[in-house]
Amino acid sequence: MSRELRMLDHSDEPPPKRVRRPARGMDHDNSCEVTRESNMICPITCGCHNSLLDISKKTRVVSQILRSTRKIWKNELIAVFGLTSAITKTDEISELKRVQEKRNSDLYSTSMQYTVLGKIHGREISLVPPQDAALLLKDRISPKLRKSLKQHNTVEGVGQLANHTCCDIHWNANLEVASIEHCEETDIEPMGILRARHDIEQDTEILTRYWHKKKDAWQNIFKCECCACTNHTRYIPDPPATTETKPADKRLLELVTHPALDRT
Numbered sequence: 001m002s003r004e005l006r007m008l009d010h011s012d013e014p015p016p017k018r019v020r021r022p023a024r025g026m027d028h029d030n031s032c033e034v035t036r037e038s039n040m041i042c043p044i045t046c047g048c049h050n051s052l053l054d055i056s057k058k059t060r061v062v063s064q065i066l067r068s069t070r071k072i073w074k075n076e077l078i079a080v081f082g083l084t085s086a087i088t089k090t091d092e093i094s095e096l097k098r099v100q101e102k103r104n105s106d107l108y109s110t111s112m113q114y115t116v117l118g119k120i121h122g123r124e125i126s127l128v129p130p131q132d133a134a135l136l137l138k139d140r141i142s143p144k145l146r147k148s149l150k151q152h153n154t155v156e157g158v159g160q161l162a163n164h165t166c167c168d169i170h171w172n173a174n175l176e177v178a179s180i181e182h183c184e185e186t187d188i189e190p191m192g193i194l195r196a197r198h199d200i201e202q203d204t205e206i207l208t209r210y211w212h213k214k215k216d217a218w219q220n221i222f223k224c225e226c227c228a229c230t231n232h233t234r235y236i237p238d239p240p241a242t243t244e245t246k247p248a249d250k251r252l253l254e255l256v257t258h259p260a261l262d263r264t
Contacts, residue, residue, distance in 0.1 A: 052180075078196055078206055081116075084192060099141055166224060
């Protein structure tokens with residue numbers, strides 16, 4: 001079981017007061033919605049779609065493709081970025097960016113493919129899955145960053161294996177940063193999660209979006225092979241520049257360093 005986590009930025013106004021939950025087996029109440037809108041995950045004891053209950057049973061990896069094992073409902077948690085290190089200190093994030101840029105620009109080095117840079121409650125955070133942490137620990141980095149990379153959440157997960165799509169039709173999962181609601185003082189350790197944008201049928205590939213405005217962050221490293229970019233649909237690769245971001249989408253990551261490839 002994972003450690004229960006707190007909100008990242010305590011300077012923000014606290015979420016509205018929670019109301020009493022219904023008994024197990026009943027539909028979720030509005031307190032779970034309040035928790036979700038506050039970038040928080042309900043405790044596993046809640047058992048709602050905003051908790052990590054049975055999170056590992058919802059997906060499986062088939063030929064390097066993340067697929068659903070059952071029907072997943074809108075706004076339900078799909079998967080988490082497992083064993084991920086959360087880098088929250090500004091100086092360590094800056095160092096991480098420099099090391100990452102150096103490694104990814106070296107033709108003879110293995111590129112970092114899974115690290116994402118996002119925000120939660122106005123603060124920048126880098127989430128480094130174990131695949132990239134193992135690479136970084138081989139590089140010349142500061143003792144502080146090295147120590148942070150060796151500390152990670154204890155949740156097993158494969159969310160970082162979800163492929164990118166530029167197609168609005170096939171985009172079925174939002175990439176978010178969240179932390180588990182907890183009433184006690186604990187270390188701050190956010191995690192990356194995938195949340196369903198709409199109902200997803202069983203045995204459907206989970207596709208997310210690692211960029212929203214431009215793809216310069218990985219354009220020179222990876223070639224997107226989604227259906228939109230390969231002209232398998234009539235939809236243009238880039239989402240419309242005039243699209244308004246809804247309040248519920250404020251958790252979406254703003255910068256990416258993920259391959260965003262169809263690994264078939």
